[in-house]
Amino acid sequence: MADTTPTAPRRQLAEIWSDGLGRAGIRSIQTLAVGALVWAVVWILLRVPLVVIPVLIAAILACAIAPLVGWLHAHGWPRALAVLTSFVAILAVFGGVITAIVFLVRAQAHELADRFTAGFEQLHAFLNNGPVRISDEQITQARDSIQHFFTSGGIGAEALTGARTAGEIATSLILMAVILFFFLKDGRQILEFLLGFMPPAQRDTARLSAERSTVVLGGYVRGTVLIAAADAVIVCTGLLILRVPLALPLAVFVFIGGFIPILGATLAGLLAVGVALISNGPVTALIVLIVVLAANQIEHHLLQPFLMGKVLSIHGLAIILALASGTVLAGIIGALLAVPVTATAWTVIKTWTGRDQPGEAASAGGEGPA
Numbered sequence: 001m002a003d004t005t006p007t008a009p010r011r012q013l014a015e016i017w018s019d020g021l022g023r024a025g026i027r028s029i030q031t032l033a034v035g036a037l038v039w040a041v042v043w044i045l046l047r048v049p050l051v052v053i054p055v056l057i058a059a060i061l062a063c064a065i066a067p068l069v070g071w072l073h074a075h076g077w078p079r080a081l082a083v084l085t086s087f088v089a090i091l092a093v094f095g096g097v098i099t100a101i102v103f104l105v106r107a108q109a110h111e112l113a114d115r116f117t118a119g120f121e122q123l124h125a126f127l128n129n130g131p132v133r134i135s136d137e138q139i140t141q142a143r144d145s146i147q148h149f150f151t152s153g154g155i156g157a158e159a160l161t162g163a164r165t166a167g168e169i170a171t172s173l174i175l176m177a178v179i180l181f182f183f184l185k186d187g188r189q190i191l192e193f194l195l196g197f198m199p200p201a202q203r204d205t206a207r208l209s210a211e212r213s214t215v216v217l218g219g220y221v222r223g224t225v226l227i228a229a230a231d232a233v234i235v236c237t238g239l240l241i242l243r244v245p246l247a248l249p250l251a252v253f254v255f256i257g258g259f260i261p262i263l264g265a266t267l268a269g270l271l272a273v274g275v276a277l278i279s280n281g282p283v284t285a286l287i288v289l290i291v292v293l294a295a296n297q298i299e300h301h302l303l304q305p306f307l308m309g310k311v312l313s314i315h316g317l318a319i320i321l322a323l324a325s326g327t328v329l330a331g332i333i334g335a336l337l338a339v340p341v342t343a344t345a346w347t348v349i350k351t352w353t354g355r356d357q358p359g360e361a362a363s364a365g366g367e368g369p370a
Contacts, residue, residue, distance in 0.1 A: 054176035062183035064221035083184045209351040213344045223307040228258025231265045238291035244276045
């Protein structure tokens with residue numbers, strides 16, 4: 001009797017957890033524990049955005065630039081020189097684009113100001129005499145409200161915050177450049193160092209996940225650059241034909257917006273529509289809107305399937321949800337990083353669960369930041 005008494009409660013407890021409801025309860029507890037761990041990791045990462053964001057951007061850029069470094073190294077360049085050349089080339093491109101935007105805006109500032117004055121008068125006349133008439137009193141009240149908002153104490157108090165934000169951006173850019181250089185130079189050593197913390201039985205799978213993620217990220221960045229460039233060329237051509245001022249700077253904004261899938265290039269194109277409305281009138285603005293929508297359709301139905309169909313195998317709904325989540329968590333930076341991070345996570349999940357075919361990563365091409 002002394003032996004059977006303790007085993008009866010154990011047997012009853014085992015029976016409780018062995019049926020369908022018990023197994024569901026165990027899985028629920030495990031899911032909650034994993035969810036709590038993920039939430040804690042995300043919470044910690046969001047506390048140090050000045051470190052996390054430069055690391056993520058540098059890793060994405062390293063995956064895109066690594067094939068150029070590998071090509072130069074394979075053609076007899078010393079690896080350090082190949083890394084330095086690729087690194088300087090990227091910095092020169094970004095610096096040249098920013099400098100060109102500044103000079104173009106300054107060169108066309110007077111013309112834009114004159115057109116803005118004329119366009120504002122046309123808009124004022126339309127509001128007074130259009131289908132929905134708005135009186136001068138209502139326009140004045142709206143203008144005063146806007147002026148009060150921008151001259152209020154709250155906006156003045158944000159000046160220091162703006163200066164601090166500018167300093168944080170500059171610091172993040174410098175840190176990102178340094179991290180990018182070391183990722184390109186010592187990426188393979190860094191990966192092997194991190195894999196050393198994992199159990200030996202799981203290192204091969206983790207290494208394969210990293211290699212496939214590198215292929216996906218590199219292909220995503222290169223495909224996005226080509227798609228964004230195509231959108232920018234289409235919009236820029238339309239603006240130049242219609243003689244809309246600031247055509248090249250607006251095209252650059254469309255190019256930058258192209259890095260936010262689905263919505264980015266279209267929203268940036270609406271800025272061009274606004275400039276066309278103010279400077280050239282509603283007819284030109286309508287034509288620019290048609291050009292922007294046409295570029296959007298070409299992107300979604302032709303360029304994206306051709307350039308990124310095999311690399312970014314994620315449903316459009318998942319992309320929209322990832323964009324929404326990234327925007328809520330980290331604003332515009334979150335929107336920019338949401339899709340590549342989601343694509344990487346999905347690649348890792350497929351690799352660890354064995355859903356990828358054995359030769360898929362190799363057939364995709366590319367080279368990691370070794």
